[in-house]
Amino acid sequence: MQSEIIQEILGQLQQLCSVKGTGINEKAARRQACELARKLSQELEEPGDLIDRIIHQPGENAMLRLAQDLGIYAHLVQADGSVSCENISTATGADVVLMRRILRCLAALGHIDEKDVDVFAANKFSMAFVTPKGIAGSKFAFETATPAWNAMPAYLKSIGFKNPENSHDAPLQRGFGSQKHMFELLVEHGVLENFQTFMTSYRADREEFLDIFPARERLLDGSQDDSVLLVDIGGGRGHDIEKILEQLPDTKGRMVLQEVGDVVKQVSESDAMKVMVHDFFTPQPIQAARVYYLRMILHDWPDEQCVDILKNVVSAMKPGYSKVLVSDVVLPDKGATRFAAQSDIVMMCLLAGMERNETQWRQLFDRAGLKIIDIWRSTPESVIEAELAEQ
Known part of the structure; x- marks a missing residue:
């Protein structure tokens, strides 16, 4: 073992475990500790063990999906105690010999605990995967993302290892044998609602942009009563607007949620939140709003489409008043986290999109006629604040 590296990692872990009460962001410290723990595990592994672990990862994903299909996690969580193999077999309708093999593997993987x-x-893992995010996320990963991951090597080879720039011709399309965009495929395969559930629960598990961005100071101060305060473009079911209204209740009646028709049907309009169907590749209909907000939208698209989306917003902005807020990943030039780096490849596989660093974001905004005035950094998402380049 390379003792010096291991001792260094252990020292860093000890520091991160002592942040309570120091003012350091505990969520960020926990994520850093997890990154270090993975690094420590890799340093401790023999090469052969490392290879075995990696090549069996697809099998673990399949076991996860199988356990959810059979309701094993839910059964154990609801039992709130130890359950026999025979009991689980009876509850699920699966053969007891098969169930014994499945449970043994799940326990070895750490998905459940083997008591006797x-x-x-149930344990922390199985409890996580009975949540809305765990159920919807694993379904999306297994049924939609995995075919794209598997198609990626051959796809990139077939296009001469160029960067994908066509949302209708990415690894996902090769995996599904289709030229339809991902969102069209979600509708076609009847999994759009599952995707929306995943995205809503995914966002709820992250820091809100109000935790990062000083909204009252930068947006409410100087806003005009006769204008819309915020337009949430492609905002799903309105989770972000709901959070804003909770924390800034004096903004009621001044929020607009824009989404495609299939999503809008799932959202109830209220006095506090107006809902409208809008395609962000068409001109923005809400003129002179204080804020045009896009959360995790632009990483779905190649540069050319991002410029088109932003230009449609620019056309509606009021000089010296309107702002664009983009809540998205801002990659560091060095030392990207595991999540951010993998997310970049996921975006490429599914949508020919990408996670961008600061230089790429500035180039993108400049092409659309916008000027970045600040970046409020966090992990995994940051908030980019921009205004018209020419006021």
Whole structure:
């Protein structure tokens, strides 16, 4: 073992575990500790063990999906204690011999706890995957993302290892044998609602942009009563607007949620939140709003489409008043986290999109006629604040 590297990692972990009460962001420290723990595990592994772990990862994803299909996690969580293999077999309708093999593997993977011979219980892992995010996310990953991941090597080879720039011809399309865009495929395969559930729960699990961005100071101060305060473009079911209204209740009646028709049907309009169907590749209909807000939208698209989206917003902005806020990943030039780096490849596989660094964001905004005036950094998402380049 390379003891010096291991001792260094252990020292860094000890520091991160002592942040309570120091004012350091505990969520960020926890994520850093997880990154270090993975690095420590890799340093401790023999090369052969490392290879075995990696090549079996697709199998773990399949076991996760199988366990959810059979309701194993839910059964163990609801039991709130130890359950026998025979009991789970009866509850799920699966053959007891097959169930014993499945449970043994899930326990070895750490998905459930093995309490005794043929006796099992829920743990932190299984509890996570009975949540809306766990259920919807694993379904999306297994049924939509995995075919794209698997098609990626052959796809990139077939296009001469160029950067994908066509949302209708990415690894996802090769995996599904289609030229339809991902969102069209979600509708076609009847999984759009599952995707929306995943995105809503995914966002709820992250820091809100109000945790990062000083909204009252930068947006409410100087806003005009006769204008819309915020237009949430492609805002899903309105989760972000709901959070804003909770924290800034004096903004009621001045929020607009824009989404495609299939999503709008799932959202109830209120006095506090107006809902409208809008395609962000068409001109923005809400003129002179204080804020045009896009959360995790632009990383879905190649540069050319991002410029088109932003230009449609620019055409509606009021000089010296309107702002654009983009809540998205801003990659560091060095030392990207595991999540951010993998997310970049996911965007490429599914949508020919990408996660961008600061230089790429500035180039993108400049092409659309916008000037970045500040970047409020966090992990994994940051908030980019921009205004018209020419006021």
